[in-house]
Amino acid sequence: MAEMPHADLLRGELTGALQKDVETFKTIFGLPENADIVFRPFEAGGFSLCAVYTEGMAKDDKVADFILRACHAFDAGAERVDADMRAEFLLKSAVCIPQARLENRVQELVMQILGGMTALLIDGCADGLLMETRGFEKRNVQRTVSESVVVGSQEGFVESLRTNITLMRRYVQSPALISEMTTVGKSVPLRIAILYMKGVAREETLAEMRKRVKCVTAAVVHGLGQLEQLIEDRPFSLTPQMLLTERPDRAASCVQDGQIVILADGAPYALIAPVTLFHLLHSSDDTFMRWQYGSFLRFIRMLGVLFSLLLPGAYIALTLYHPHLIPMALLTSIAETRAQVPFTALTEILLMEFSFYLINEASTRIPSQMGSVIGIVGGLILGQAAVSASIISPIVIIVVALTGLGNFVIPDYGFTVGMTILRIAIILVSALLGLYGLTLAVFALLCHLCSLRSLGAPFMAPVAPFRPHNPDILLRLPIWMQKRLLFLAKKDSWMRKETRK
Amino acid sequence: MKLQLPLSLARPLAFSAVTTRLLMGIFLDLPWLYNAGWIAALGAILLCVPLGLLADRAARACRGGGIAEALEKRGGRAVARPVFALLSLVCIYETAVTSRVLSNTVRHVALAEASAISLLLPLLLAAMLCACLGGQAIGGAARIWVRVMPVLMLIVLLLQFRSFRPAWLTPLLGPGANVLASGTVSASGWLSMAALPWLCADREENGAKQRGALSTLVTIGIFSAAVLALLAMMAPPSVRTDLTRTYQLDKLLANGRVTQTAQLPLILLWYNGLLFNVTADLFFAAKLLQLTFPRLDGRLAVLLGGAVSGAVAMLGWAEQRMVVSYARWLFAVVGTLMLALFAAPLRKGGKRACVHTK
Numbered sequence: 043m044a045e046m047p048h049a050d051l052l053r054g055e056l057t058g059a060l061q062k063d064v065e066t067f068k069t070i071f072g073l074p075e076n077a078d079i080v081f082r083p084f085e086a087g088g089f090s091l092c093a094v095y096t097e098g099m100a101k102d103d104k105v106a107d108f109i110l111r112a113c114h115a116f117d118a119g120a121e122r123v124d125a126d127m128r129a130e131f132l133l134k135s136a137v138c139i140p141q142a143r144l145e146n147r148v149q150e151l152v153m154q155i156l157g158g159m160t161a162l163l164i165d166g167c168a169d170g171l172l173m174e175t176r177g178f179e180k181r182n183v184q185r186t187v188s189e190s191v192v193v194g195s196q197e198g199f200v201e202s203l204r205t206n207i208t209l210m211r212r213y214v215q216s217p218a219l220i221s222e223m224t225t226v227g228k229s230v231p232l233r234i235a236i237l238y239m240k241g242v243a244r245e246e247t248l249a250e251m252r253k254r255v256k257c258v259t260a261a262v263v264h265g266l267g268q269l270e271q272l273i274e275d276r277p278f279s280l281t282p283q284m285l286l287t288e289r290p291d292r293a294a295s296c297v298q299d300g301q302i303v304i305l306a307d308g309a310p311y312a313l314i315a316p317v318t319l320f321h322l323l324h325s326s327d328d329t330f331m332r333w334q335y336g337s338f339l340r341f342i343r344m345l346g347v348l349f350s351l352l353l354p355g356a357y358i359a360l361t362l363y364h365p366h367l368i369p370m371a372l373l374t375s376i377a378e379t380r381a382q383v384p385f386t387a388l389t390e391i392l393l394m395e396f397s398f399y400l401i402n403e404a405s406t407r408i409p410s411q412m413g414s415v416i417g418i419v420g421g422l423i424l425g426q427a428a429v430s431a432s433i434i435s436p437i438v439i440i441v442v443a444l445t446g447l448g449n450f451v452i453p454d455y456g457f458t459v460g461m462t463i464l465r466i467a468i469i470l471v472s473a474l475l476g477l478y479g480l481t482l483a484v485f486a487l488l489c490h491l492c493s494l495r496s497l498g499a500p501f502m503a504p505v506a507p508f509r510p511h512n513p514d515i516l517l518r519l520p521i522w523m524q525k526r527l528l529f530l531a532k533k534d535s536w537m538r539k540e541t542r543k
Numbered sequence: 544m545k546l547q548l549p550l551s552l553a554r555p556l557a558f559s560a561v562t563t564r565l566l567m568g569i570f571l572d573l574p575w576l577y578n579a580g581w582i583a584a585l586g587a588i589l590l591c592v593p594l595g596l597l598a599d600r601a602a603r604a605c606r607g608g609g610i611a612e613a614l615e616k617r618g619g620r621a622v623a624r625p626v627f628a629l630l631s632l633v634c635i636y637e638t639a640v641t642s643r644v645l646s647n648t649v650r651h652v653a654l655a656e657a658s659a660i661s662l663l664l665p666l667l668l669a670a671m672l673c674a675c676l677g678g679q680a681i682g683g684a685a686r687i688w689v690r691v692m693p694v695l696m697l698i699v700l701l702l703q704f705r706s707f708r709p710a711w712l713t714p715l716l717g718p719g720a721n722v723l724a725s726g727t728v729s730a731s732g733w734l735s736m737a738a739l740p741w742l743c744a745d746r747e748e749n750g751a752k753q754r755g756a757l758s759t760l761v762t763i764g765i766f767s768a769a770v771l772a773l774l775a776m777m778a779p780p781s782v783r784t785d786l787t788r789t790y791q792l793d794k795l796l797a798n799g800r801v802t803q804t805a806q807l808p809l810i811l812l813w814y815n816g817l818l819f820n821v822t823a824d825l826f827f828a829a830k831l832l833q834l835t836f837p838r839l840d841g842r843l844a845v846l847l848g849g850a851v852s853g854a855v856a857m858l859g860w861a862e863q864r865m866v867v868s869y870a871r872w873l874f875a876v877v878g879t880l881m882l883a884l885f886a887a888p889l890r891k892g893g894k895r896a897c898v899h900t901k
Contacts, residue, residue, distance in 0.1 A: 363653040369804045475665060478649040481814040482669045485684065489673035489822075492683025505690075506683030507551050 046229055047072075052149040058126065060090050060165035067094055067163075070152055079155070086113040087136075088121040089128060090165040094151075099158035101177025108138040109160060109173060125166030132164070133171055141174035153231065180205065181310075186288050188455060194330040195291040203307040206290070207235055210303070213294035218242065218536075222252075226269060229261040234269070237293075237303040244300065244532045247316060250498055251302050266309040273315075275495045280460040283496040285314040285321055292326050300531025302497070316497035316530055318504075320515045322454040323347065328518060337517040343451045344516075350448030350461055354391050355468035355480050357441045361387045363476030375437075382432035388473040390434055394442040395469070397424050399462065402446075504529050544841035546674075546830045549747050550602065550610075552682025553740035554759045558766075559685040559692070560823035561737040563816030564637070565767040567644055568733045569726065570774060570795060572866050574786035576726045578775035579717025581768040586727035587734040588764035594878060595757030597885035598741040602755060609745045611834050614884050626880045627834040630739070633877060634828035635848050637736065638821055639855035640866050642666055644788065645817040646856070651792050652810060663856055666821060671849040674826040675842050678744070681822050688815060695808040700773070702805045707776040717780075725871065732873025736824075737763050738881055743830045788863050825849055 046052075048070045056063050064081060071079040082093040082105070093109055116136040123131045129144050145151055146169045151161045158176030183205065186198035199206045207221050218240045225231035236255070238248060254273040263269050266286065274283045287293055293303045293312040304313040314321075323343050328336035360368055361376060368376070383390060401424065405416040428434040445465070452458045464487065471479035494501035504511035509529040513519035527535060548556070565587070569580040576583055605613040615623035646662035654662065673681055716723055741756040778794055796809060829844035836844075855861055 364807075366803055367807050367810075475649075475662075476653045477810060478653070478662070478814065479665070481811065481818060482665055485815065485818045485822075486669050486673055488684040488687060489676050489680040492687070493676035493680035500679070500683070502683050502687070506555075506686040507549060507679070508686065 052152060054148050056146045056148065056151075056163065056168050056170055058166055058168040060092060060163055063163050063170075064092050064094075066148065067152070067161075070148070082110070084110060084113070087116060087128075089125075092163045093160055094155055094163065095160040095175060096155055096158065099156070099178045100160050100175040104139070104175040104177060105160055109162065109175070112136050112138045113162075126168060128164045128167040129162075129169035129171050132162070137162075137171065137173060139173040139175065143172055144169045145172040146170060157233070176204070183209065189287060189289050189292075189326070189453065191289075191325065191327045191330075194326045195289070197290055198288045199290055199293075199305070199310045199312060201308050201310050203233055203235060203305055206305045206310075206312070207237070209290040210237055210294055210297070210305070213290055214239070214297055219297065224255060226255060226258045226272075227260060227263040232263045232265075232269075232306055232308070234304055234306040237297055237305065239297055239300065239537065242298065242300045242527070242531050242535045242537045243302055244530070247497055247499070247530070248302060251304075251315065254497075255304075266304065266306050266311060266313045269304065269306065270313055275497065279490070279494060280463050281319070281491065281494065281501075282322065282454065282456040282460065283315070283317070283494060283501060285317045285454065286311050286456065287314060288312075289326055295326075295329065296321075298537065299528035300535065301528070316495075316499035317501075318496065318499070318515075318530075319491060319501055320505075322457045323452065325453045333518045333520045337519075340517055343453075346448035346451035347461070348448070350445050350452070351465055351468065352480070352484070353445050353448070354395065354441055354465060355472035355483070356477075357438075358387055358391060358469055359472040359476045359480050362473065376435070379435040379437055383435050384432070387438075388469070390438045391442070391469060392466075394428075394434055394438050395445075395466070398442055398446050499530055544675075546677060546826065546833055546841040546844065547609075548678025548682055548740060548744045548826070548830070550741075550744040551747060552678060552686060553744045553756075554754060555686040555689045556678070556682045556819075556823055557737040557740045557756075557759050558763055559688050559816065559819040561734065561763050561820075562767055562770075563813075563820045564641065564736065565730060565733045565763065566770055567641070567817070567820075568866075568870060569730055569767070569771060571644065571788045571791045572863055572870065573726050573729060574781070574791050575718055575722060577717040577780040577782065578712055579715065579723055580726070580730075581712075581771035581775065582716070582723060583726040583730045584734075584764050584768035584771055586723075587731035588761055590727070590731035590874065591734045591738075591760045591764070592757065594735055594738050594881055594885075595755070595760040597882065598738040598756035601885045602741050602744070602746070605746055607746055611742050611831075611884075614742075615834070618884060622883055624835050626884050627831045630742075630877070630880055631828050631831035631835060631848075633736075633873070634739070634824045634831060635852050636855060636861070636869070638670075638824040638828060638848065638852035639861040641817055641820045641824060642670075642852060643856045643861040644792075645814070645821065647788060648792055648796070648813060648817070651789060652796065659857060663853055666818075667825075667849045667853045670818070670822040670825045671845050673822045674829055674845045674849075677841075678826060678830075681819070681826055685819055685823070688819060692812065692815075695812050696770075698808045699812070702808075703773070703777060707773065708779075709776055711776050711779050712772060728874055729867070729870035732870050732875075732877060734760060734764055735874055735877040735881070738877075739827050740823075742881065742884065743827055743834075825852065828852070 051066050051070055054066070064083070068081065073079065078097040080095050080097050084091055084093070091113065093105060095105055113132065113136050133142055133144065145154075145161075151170055151172060154172050155161050158178055160173045160175040162171035162173065164170065180202045181200045183197050183200055185196045197209065199209065210221075211219065216239070220238055220240050222236040223233065224236065225233055234255070236251060258269070258272050260268070260272060263272065270282070270284050270286065271277060276283060288311040290312075293314060296314045297303050301314050301316060323340065325339070328340060331339070365373055380387070385393070401416060401420040408416060425439055429436050429439065449458055449461060452461065468480060468483045471483045475482065492502045492506050500507055503509050504515060510526070511529040512524050512526040514524055527537060531537070565584060569576060569583055573580065573583070601614060602610055611627070642663055645666060646659055649662050650657060673684070737760050738756050774795065778797075796806060796813065797803070825845065825848050828848040829841060832844040832848060833839050833841055
């Protein structure tokens with residue numbers, strides 16, 4: 043397999059001959075074609091130096107004030123310092139950057155320069171100085187887009203890894219919060235941070251996560267969505283086994299429950315594992331509201347999920363194979379409305395479902411100024427007109443509308459799409475075998491869900507298999523009864539709240 | 544692939560599978576018990592108590608890993624493997640019986656013109672798929688089903704509430720003591736299958752504490768007896784002598800004297816119960832096959848079990864007449880086989896008998 047350009051140079055170290063080292067970096071960065079890498083040679087303390095940084099990624103002011111000016115101003119006695127000790131001398135006596143360190147590996151220097159840091163190459167010294175000068179443009183912390191809540195924090199993650207870690211630190215002000223920095227992607231590394239609470243997250247889960255991240259052999263990893271696919275337990279399952287959230291408060295809550303959070307550069311969300319099916323149905327509101335309200339909303343959400351998954355399939359099964367199970371008045375009404383419709387119930391449902399997905403997808407992509415158009419198209423053309431033209435019966439519109447609403451109450455977007463695919467499969471099986479098919483499909487789905495694992499933890503736990511847990515899984519019990527950590531956390535953790543007998 | 548069932552999931556799996564089997568056996572296959580089937584279910588508990596005690600003792604004595612493997616190590620391969628093989632055959636036959644009843648139900652309820660194979664094939668495929676997912680999957684699903692089932696039962700009870708007639712439970716001994724005793728023996732054969740999960744389970748290191756085989760057997764017996772008594776109060780007994788499964792199925796699903804549109808929860812209960820029964824039996828058949836031939840891949844064992852069950856069901860060897868004859872001996876066969884296995888630790892010195900398998 044072909045190696046990336048100048049791989050041999052990247053594997054090397056600084057030589058101490060400034061001219062040669064500068065040439066090495068120029069070759070690696072592809073100068074003069076590559077115009078945004080700045081090489082700023084200067085003299086200070088009686089020897090030559092060269093600052094290397096990426097325009098736009100590093101802040102010019104910082105480079106000018108705290109590196110160039112500081113170096114020019116330092117004690118001329120530097121001439122007496124041994125050549126190979128110059129970097130250390132500059133670090134201690136000259137540069138005014140709080141985060142700075144010695145570095146002699148070319149690859150590390152190159153990666154950090156691309157990340158916004160400034161490298162200082164020094165004549166006669168085989169060590170360079172790597173200084174924190176990051177100052178690139180980034181989006182400010184804003185309201186969340188896909189996980190809106192009525193009660194609770196409104197902040198969302200942004201695309202900067204540093205900012206996201208800071209957000210997490212703000213929510214979890216504990217020295218036990220550890221952020222391990224690493225990279226994924228063999229050819230173009232992506233910086234990621236693994237965050238967990240020491241002594242709360244299980245060691246074996248943590249080791250498994252580190253192992254999986256380390257085992258990623260992909261050349262490039264485009265964000266957390268791809269990383270999730272590379273490290274999840276069952277990639278062929280239609281259900282996500284990890285949770286993506288754009289809410290720092292939710293990520294913080296998970297970390298404090300013993301789960302592991304991954305943040306990545308360029309990703310305005312966090313990846314959380316291990317999770318259970320019930321986490322995918324939770325929303326941040328539940329935690330902030332009184333327990334009765336939270337429980338009620340969760341109950342509604344679960345009903346929504348059942349509606350979304352089963353309603354069209356049940357409609358097909360009952361109307362096609364078990365009309366005797368429908369009350370006579372309703373059956374007559376259905377028959378009357380369907381009398382003029384030229385399609386079978388299955389075709390009707392599939393047509394409406396397809397139209398619904400079209401509207402849904404279009405409304406996601408359409409510019410916000412044109413959003414009202416979707417409402418008009420969906421409500422008038424596809425609803426009223428289809429009924430007037432006897433293409434669709436009104437009962438099918440009610441079924442599909444309820445299904446759609448049920449789908450939208452699921453807080454996790456990935457899970458929503460998975461449910462849609464499952465729903466189509468259930469519709470087809472119900473059309474083939476009636477209630478028998480529906481039961482078979484639900485049974486197989488239930489078994490499949492119970493066989494899933496998320497980072498080694500059972501996906502349907504603590505219900506199946508049972509695990510002693512905090513009563514905040516299906517419904518929320520009063521806050522004073524919530525005395526345990528999540529069952530995914532380490533046993534006998536220092537954060538465990540319950541009083542031991 | 545090794546088929547495994549966590550011990551903590553043995554109870555819900557046994558409950559969801561064997562309850563339906565007991566109801567099916569007594570109500571559909573032994574209609575001549577009239578309305579005294581519930582007494583047969585209670586009597587079966589008494590006969591199965593020793594089996595439950597032994598299963599519990601074997602499970603307690605084994606401190607880690609598979610219970611069956613530990614029993615085999617202690618009792619010797621020469622005894623254990625033939626027992627596993629015979630029990631596997633029993634499970635395969637049970638799978639066939641239940642599959643046949645389920646396909647008959649589906650045909651009776653809705654798909655009257657569908658061929659038997661078109662109804663059996665999806666069922667066996669789904670059961671094989673789920674059995675391949677392992678005991679964690681079907682046991683977990685059973686645990687959820689055990690929590691949903693009471694809700695459906697409650698709906699049925701509320702719908703039927705006004706039409707129950709306790710008078711229909713009389714005469715108390717139904718067809719008489721002799722027939723009832725024979726029915727009790729058959730019922731205990733079906734109930735004894737509830738000890739199988741404890742034979743096929745693996746003890747977990749961090750598993751939650753669960754109640755054992757004896758309490759499960761008793762719960763299943765009492766629950767089934769209660770349901771049979773309720774069914775008996777729903778419709779008057781028929782004293783015809785040519786009562787077929789179809790006739791009884793019709794009686795079961797006709798929803799007593801309540802409007803037919805309220806039949807849905809009953810159908811769902813029946814379908815799901817039978818599905819769990821088929822899948823659990825197939826899983827145990829495959830697991831026991833794997834215990835007999837330890838190098839056999841779990842998926843292949845499931846495939847073999849499914850294929851043989853399908854063939855038995857299709858060939859008509861799982862019809863009522865054969866099942867009734869076989870049920871008379873089932874308790875004796877299963878009881879003897881399990882006794883041979885579970886008694887091994889007792890023979891060799893009680894609690895410390897099972898060695899660690901790790």
